[in-house]
Amino acid sequence: MALVLVWAAELAVFALVVAGILAERPLPLAATGLAIVAAAVGLRLRPGLRRALVAAFVAHRRAALAGGALLALALPLALRASPYWTFVAALALLYVTIGQGLNLQIGTAGVLNLAGAAFAGLGGYSVGLLTVTAGWPAWLAVLAAPWVAVIVGTLLFVPILKTRGHYLALVTIAFVFIFNILMNNFEFTGGPQGIKNIPTLRLFGWPFTAKPSLLGVELPAHANFYYAALVMASLTTLVLRRLHDSWLGLTLNTLRDDEIAARCCGVSITRGKLLAFCIGNFFIGLGGALYAVMVGFVSPPDFDFGYSLVMLSVIIIGGVDSIPGVVLGACLLLPLPERFRFLHEYRLLLYGLVIVVMLLYRPQGLWPAAIRRYR
Amino acid sequence: MSLLEVKGLTVSFGGLVALDAVDVGVDAGETLGVIGPNGSGKTTLFNALTGLYAAAAGEIRFAGRELAGLEAHAIARLGIARTFQSSRLCLALSAFDNILIGMQAGRRTGLLDSVFRRGKLLAEMGEALERASHLLALFNRDLPARGFERVGQLPQIDRRRVEICRALASRPKLLLLDEPSAGMNPEETAELMRDLQIVREEMPGLSVIVIEHDMFVIEGVSRRVVAFNYGRKIAEGPFAAVAAHPEVREAYLGRETARA
Amino acid sequence: MPPLELLLQQALNGVMLGVMYALIAVGFTLFFGVLDVIHFSHGDIFMLGAFAGLSALLGLKAAGVAGAALALPLAFAAAMLVTGLVGVAAERVCVKPLARSSPLMTLLATLSLGLVLRESVLIFYPRGADPKPFPQLLPQGGVEVGGVAIRYENLAILAIGFAAMIAVDRIINRTRMGAAIRAVAQDPEAAQMMGVNLDRTVDATFFLGSALAAVAGILSGLYYSEIHFIMGITGGVIGFSAAAIGGLGNVYGAIVGGLLFGVLQTTAAALIPRGSEFRDVVAFAVVMLFLVFKPSGILGEKSVERV
């Protein structure tokens, strides 16, 4: 019974998401919107149902995960008519990877890194330079690029360690600006035009620009990247969840909340922050690297300070230090502004308002961090 | 044999001398009480011992090792654990997490184990959780059941217990308690003294230095007492003798009159 | 090496920039003092001040008040009132409710608020996307002293800017409200016990800091004869940098930091090959180095963490 409830709930969410994405005419769009509001209100008014749902999900965690995985795999089928939405879905998954990396730094370790865009840019630009300039195959470049983010990040680590709080925020903001200006003004990075014609990924000879077919249905070419990003996001989330529910997560949380207490418990602040910073930058750089092969080109405005803010809002809206929160945050914050593209110039205004309202009324995020239980 | 030997320890901030050539020693298994008015350098002594402040002069030998130049976390790993005057727990984390952090220095699994050999990690964490439960149960039988609650939701006295458990979790040789009774009412203070008694019985080899304002507590837990004023040690010896020392009386009476 | 008069000219250019940065930075530092937060929409409040000033001037012109001697003070007053109130509103809505939670929250909330302010001007101000001409009300013309062009306008802007700084100094050091601000900055709880009304003091601080941003906004309009809705982005980042170089919480530090940043930018553009392209790289790199070697700023107190 509970199992049916779990899968029914997942299916309902999936149906609402797909309908919300694909509804173009006003009437279906309004109907979907109403259904989403009705579902939210229903859950709010019926705490019994809410509790039953939560209990069912807790009891059938594996089944719920399997169902979710299946639906995630099926999403491109539902979106097959729209390469655009397949692209947006892939982008949201990239932000899951990036968000998990950044969350380890900001959420878990309290290292306020506002240079997320720059580290993603280091990954992306490295792929561009390694493939276009040095002639490496794309997959090798994607694997190597995150290490560039890690190495450059380590160089930046001295100021990171020496400053904290608001000063740290400033150091990282300054770094994004510096990165952007340098990329824009150097010759070898292609200047403002960036690096074009980055070769696409190939898997066993299968080019990611070819249209794949699933169950006999032809999908848009971006479905390749959707699946690649899905694999990457799942692996990243798994790794980060395991790290979070281990000595590392505990140590980082402690040094985030009270450095002095942590030091007196034998925690090396330098080591902890360095680990968080490097692991985080690895995944941020990885996200940037896949972005480069997905879009086929990188340029300075792709990695400006505004994107650092998008990454930050993914974490905070999802729930600081919350692994599932990052997934939820990325899957909401990336597609939503796209959905509201018809608002034209009012879009950014609304985006800002939504974030402010969210922070005031749900500062703990949509899916707050849970207590570590080491299970 | 003495576990800790401090000789001529001097700590200064800018021109201000907070500790002036202080000598202190503690034997294995001994409890030493530290008294003195506010600002007399008691907490500074703890901060210097734990490596939070650097000494301007003097030496600190602990278990035969010189501590000068070591970082706080390295000193902690040698076996000095402490509590703080105003609680320094991570209120957003669970009580268990707050205790487990005391054990992380002795962990046997690494980063790769956390990701790839999950079974090994979880087994170790299970043991650690059990030990944390055991420590909590020493003080309050009902506490282990609340171990997965955020520590901020526990009452004041239980928080202090969690903090002591955190210090004990690292299996230290020397425990530094900084005013454990601060902010407590007489009943809680009595409970606390019972708690300290339990610690003594549970770990007979452990050396303890306790800073206290409450003379009743000091008299109850420590046989030997040192008194500080203006960064200098002004008296040392059994509680009664120190309490009767004229300089100590002046320091405290002066304070009492000022308060009244 | 360029000739001396060009260097002097660059220094003057830098000081002009620096005065405006300093006025913004003082706001950052005041807010940090009382609430320990960085109010990131402050840059956009600076922009709002410029637009409020422009609207006031246009309104006065339409009402027949054309003389600079009357119109300018009125415009300053109006713009300071507007930004002061918006600043207080921002504090009440976005800053204080979140001040107790992690700095992340205020960071994102105020950055988003800045976005809202910016986009609102873009959309709701008539033809907000365009740069707007700002009336030239200060005496034009000038003199050349040894090859350095000094305009009367520059002198007037410097005078107004420094007058505003001196006024802030007076308010903080000589008035009851200033005493309350200082008390809250040092220890909010102790200040409250001594009878300081915390909420009112915080409001007053935000009013004061935001009003200063309006002064900077109008001065920027007068100096460049033009304002644009995106001017708050760089204004904010540089203002914050200046406050941080000077030491957050220290008003004089913010002023020194602002002037330093301005001079740094112009001299970098003047002395380094391809300097104009990399001048912000140089400026920000210096900020980073500063924070590494002097983590609490030039005039910031070295904070010993209490254990």
Place this chain on the structure above:
Amino acid sequence: MNHLSRRELLQGATALGVGIALAPAAGFAQKKTVKLAFIGPLTGGTASNGLGGRNSFLLAVQERNADPKSKYRYETEVLDDECKPTVAVQAALKATSDPAIVAGITHYCSVTAIATVDTYHKAGMPAMVWGAVLPEITYSHQHVEITRVNGTMINQNNVAADFAVKTLGFKTFALIHDTTDYGRAHAKWFGEFLEKAGGKILSTQGTAKDQKDYTAELTRAKGDKPEVVWYGGLTPDGVRVKVQMDKLGIRAQFQGTSGIKSDTFNETAAAAAEGTLCFVEGAPTEKLPGGRKFLEAYAKGGFKEPSEAYGPFAYVAANLVIDAIEAVGPDRAKVAQRLKRTKNAGTIIGPVEFDEHGQNTVPLISKYVSQDGKWVLWEDSEYASGKRTLPGLKFKKM
């Protein structure tokens, strides 16, 4: 509200809903609907140009829908590219993945136009660039889908350099440009043609886009005593350069690129704008047979924002695309083929003809001078007739 029964409310809402759903369908049931996309910057620093282009595009569509002879009813999809490549790629994907959209009138910023070339090519959707001037947008490939109505910066700078050196007799130049690809490429081409024409470049300085303060760069340039300060960039920055030049007492001639040819430049720079030179591809809107009509129609359209320099190009692009659809039907591949073969098409910007790269080859470049707060064609200006003297020439004589 109390006296309204719940039933009445419900009825009202239903009627409203049905009305909204049916209204478009009922009125135009007889014509097939074809969708066109417009993509440009609607937010951010270059929004004024994007909004002007959008309005001109909408004007073209409105006119065609009002024309009883047209075979189709045209719907529009307006997308914002924020002048950012990522956003542009997303917008392009959104347009190309909607099968109802047959063609696009795309991009004002060069960085977004170059980023999306492959997207349109892969999707096989014809995209006509209406404002971006980077040569590579058309010259880096031979895709049938990509065409451009506006000229590239190559022709513009050739004319600009020759005019400044050979006609006006200026010899020494200080170059300032923004570090976007627009400014950088302009500086590169202008510099090349300048040296060919015999001019001398004293210094070249790159500045950040949206930079506020140019006193440092201008002071540096002043030290070299140039006869001309040339700026490659867009209006907001161009205004600042010119105004600050005056304030620093630099009396050299100010010359800009097509990026400053906007009404906003004259309005914002006010008196400082007088005597500024700039160069634009195509003929002046007012001067062409259709130009006056366009401006009149635009004024009647009741748009909030002015059409700006590139509005006519967006208008022409929309018309060319619609003409092609009328001729071959709403099929992307056929429309693309047809568009690329466009020859000698009469438009309000003059005859349009695409080369094998899809580039409009009619290299008509107009020279403008700012006179009494308006951009006046050089040939019609009092500066050409000798009534007034360019500020730079006055300065040169001193």
